[in-house]
Amino acid sequence: MSSSNGAIEASPVTYEQLIVLEHEFDDVETEIMRKQYEMTKPLYAKRKDFTDKIPNFWALVFEQSPPELDQYITPSDSELFAECLKGVSIERFECAATPRSIALKLTFSENEWFSDTVLEKKFHYRRSPDGWVGLVSEPVKINWKEGQDLTQGLTDAAVRAWDERKANLTATVQQRLELPAHKALLEMVEKMDPTSVGFFALFGFVSERVYVSADEAEKGNQAEQERRAARARGDKVEEPEWNEDFEAEAEIEICPHGEDLALVLADDVWPNAIKYFTAAQERDDEQMSEIEFEEDEDESDEEVDIRALVTGRSSKRKNDDGDSPPPKRRT
Amino acid sequence: MSSSNGAIEASPVTYEQLIVLEHEFDDVETEIMRKQYEMTKPLYAKRKDFTDKIPNFWALVFEQSPPELDQYITPSDSELFAECLKGVSIERFECAATPRSIALKLTFSENEWFSDTVLEKKFHYRRSPDGWVGLVSEPVKINWKEGQDLTQGLTDAAVRAWDERKANLTATVQQRLELPAHKALLEMVEKMDPTSVGFFALFGFVSERVYVSADEAEKGNQAEQERRAARARGDKVEEPEWNEDFEAEAEIEICPHGEDLALVLADDVWPNAIKYFTAAQERDDEQMSEIEFEEDEDESDEEVDIRALVTGRSSKRKNDDGDSPPPKRRT
Numbered sequence: 001m002s003s004s005n006g007a008i009e010a011s012p013v014t015y016e017q018l019i020v021l022e023h024e025f026d027d028v029e030t031e032i033m034r035k036q037y038e039m040t041k042p043l044y045a046k047r048k049d050f051t052d053k054i055p056n057f058w059a060l061v062f063e064q065s066p067p068e069l070d071q072y073i074t075p076s077d078s079e080l081f082a083e084c085l086k087g088v089s090i091e092r093f094e095c096a097a098t099p100r101s102i103a104l105k106l107t108f109s110e111n112e113w114f115s116d117t118v119l120e121k122k123f124h125y126r127r128s129p130d131g132w133v134g135l136v137s138e139p140v141k142i143n144w145k146e147g148q149d150l151t152q153g154l155t156d157a158a159v160r161a162w163d164e165r166k167a168n169l170t171a172t173v174q175q176r177l178e179l180p181a182h183k184a185l186l187e188m189v190e191k192m193d194p195t196s197v198g199f200f201a202l203f204g205f206v207s208e209r210v211y212v213s214a215d216e217a218e219k220g221n222q223a224e225q226e227r228r229a230a231r232a233r234g235d236k237v238e239e240p241e242w243n244e245d246f247e248a249e250a251e252i253e254i255c256p257h258g259e260d261l262a263l264v265l266a267d268d269v270w271p272n273a274i275k276y277f278t279a280a281q282e283r284d285d286e287q288m289s290e291i292e293f294e295e296d297e298d299e300s301d302e303e304v305d306i307r308a309l310v311t312g313r314s315s316k317r318k319n320d321d322g323d324s325p326p327p328k329r330r331t
Numbered sequence: 332m333s334s335s336n337g338a339i340e341a342s343p344v345t346y347e348q349l350i351v352l353e354h355e356f357d358d359v360e361t362e363i364m365r366k367q368y369e370m371t372k373p374l375y376a377k378r379k380d381f382t383d384k385i386p387n388f389w390a391l392v393f394e395q396s397p398p399e400l401d402q403y404i405t406p407s408d409s410e411l412f413a414e415c416l417k418g419v420s421i422e423r424f425e426c427a428a429t430p431r432s433i434a435l436k437l438t439f440s441e442n443e444w445f446s447d448t449v450l451e452k453k454f455h456y457r458r459s460p461d462g463w464v465g466l467v468s469e470p471v472k473i474n475w476k477e478g479q480d481l482t483q484g485l486t487d488a489a490v491r492a493w494d495e496r497k498a499n500l501t502a503t504v505q506q507r508l509e510l511p512a513h514k515a516l517l518e519m520v521e522k523m524d525p526t527s528v529g530f531f532a533l534f535g536f537v538s539e540r541v542y543v544s545a546d547e548a549e550k551g552n553q554a555e556q557e558r559r560a561a562r563a564r565g566d567k568v569e570e571p572e573w574n575e576d577f578e579a580e581a582e583i584e585i586c587p588h589g590e591d592l593a594l595v596l597a598d599d600v601w602p603n604a605i606k607y608f609t610a611a612q613e614r615d616d617e618q619m620s621e622i623e624f625e626e627d628e629d630e631s632d633e634e635v636d637i638r639a640l641v642t643g644r645s646s647k648r649k650n651d652d653g654d655s656p657p658p659k660r661r662t
Contacts (some may be wrong), residue, residue: 013384035363
């Protein structure tokens with residue numbers, strides 16, 4: 001409709017002022033996340049006491065999970081969860097520095113797929129020297145049993161490339177991509193069908209763009225602080241130059257959607273687990289009662305809310321008592 | 332995969348315990364919303380000082396708004412916003428009682444559509460005696476100029492039915508639906524094309540299900556408190572019976588998606604306004620530079636990130652400096 005062009009140029013307000021303000025909002029949001037994390041901690045502990053006693057609690061949550069997670073769960077993953085997933089936890093392990101870093105921990109009973117009983121993945125929220133911000137993580141080795149690797153060797157290959165990277169830290173990205181484990185991984189990633197890779201590729205996730213070490217993040221944060229200070233003084237500030245080299249590393253990422261997956265787990269599945277569990281139970285109850293219902297004598301053809309019959313609640317009700325899609329709660 | 336049926340029955344945990352816990356989570360979330368509202372207030376005041384000076388700020392925000400809002404903005408609405416929308420504000424006007432109640436205020440310059448310069452709509456977060464919870468609101472009269480009503484008479488008809496309702500409070504819903512203004516409204520709603528009704532129908536919104544007065548909400552809350560106390564004692568608690576009569580009132584709702592619209596305005600558009608504004612400006616810059624670019628001499632056919640050329644930033648970057656889809660900030 002209108003031409004926006006120059007809306008800001010036509011005003012006495014500068015982009016710098018808006019950016020400074022946005023950072024003030026971000027700081028408040030970070031503070032709120034910290035408070036929320038501390039305030040909900042005892043409740044999550046209480047929840048764990050309950051959920052530990054409910055068979056298949058987390059497998060049921062995952063079954064009823066939102067599409068952002070569900071699309072990455074294959075039938076084999078579901079089978080594994082139903083068989084041996086015992087617990088899930090999310091921790092903000094560096095809450096004082098940044099509550100956006102996330103540790104995901106899954107616990108399993110003895111099973112036919114791998115010898116691990118705990119798989120823990122830490123996602124660090126870090127800023128690269130060229131100003132990118134996101135979650136980065138080291139690949140986690142899953143000790144798959146012979147012939148049982150649901151990722152068809154991808155997590156192992158990601159760990160091998162990671163070890164090779166650590167042994168060649170001074171090499172450029174392009175040089176590293178010529179090394180054998182990197183080349184092997186690149187070949188696998190090029191052949192992989194992203195729709196069938198499944199949930200466990202997440203453990204091989206490194207970054208959507210580039211890995212950032214703690215040292216690099218410190219440099220990135222310092223440069224950002226300097227930019228913010230300059231903006232606060234009213235100086236015009238250039239964004240740092242985007243390092244195209246970094247993009248190349250993303251080519252060997254076995255889980256390109258890893259950051260989104262970590263966020264949906266931490267910000268939706270984890271806080272709303274009881275709601276998803278309840279939904280899974282109600283769906284099953286509904287299926288059961290439909291069978292019973294069909295066995296009954298004929299009914300008039302008016303629409304009957306089976307769910308209301310069974311649970312005493314309308315499927316329309318919401319925001320209440322753990323019923324379907326709730327406003328998101330954040331940890 | 333697994334059969335969930337009986338997961339909870341097979342455990343020593345009861346639904347009542349889970350519901351009590353969910354309410355404890357809700358209470359913390361409400362407290363967090365209050366804190367966030369107080370902590371961000373001065374920042375929103377500062378933002379207003381800036382945005383008041385930027386021509387078309389809010390029209391540009393609405394142009395770039397998320398699909399949940401955008402789908403209800405018709406070309407005529409956009410034209411109106413571009414011509415005369417001066418300001419938008421969201422207030423949590425009963426924050427102490429519940430931070431979920433929302434007051435939306437739009438301000439306009441003199442214009443050809445209506446004689447109002449302020450349109451304010453209050454959404455009360457209330458619980459009905461039968462346990463439903465949601466946003467309810469009284470229809471707001473828009474003083475449309477002759478032949479300029481973008482809602483084709485819907486908001487006026489909603490106000491007339493509302494006045495009739497107030498004059499017939501002791502009547503049942505079914506009786507009220509037989510009264511002339513109700514019947515006229517029902518007829519209009521049945522004929523209306525929901526996709527072309529547009530944004531301003533929101534001002535006629537009453538409720539997704541049923542209007543709840545302050546008195547009724549008090550009864551609803553008291554009953555809920557009693558249920559919670561009983562659950563906390565470990566008693567098994569029946570949900571209140573769903574009053575089917577209430578559903579009938581929703582048939583005359585001119586804006587059935589009104590609650591979702593209020594929430595996307597308050598929880599997304601309002602906190603992220605600078606991000607949407609920046610996106611609108613960048614899109615326009617991009618279109619401009621594409622034109623210049625095409626006028627340039629031939630380039631190699633490799634893909635060029637125009638946005639990066641113009642703004643010095645990659646379109647891939649995020650979580651930073653007001654660049655596109657940010658994690659949601661809440662008020």
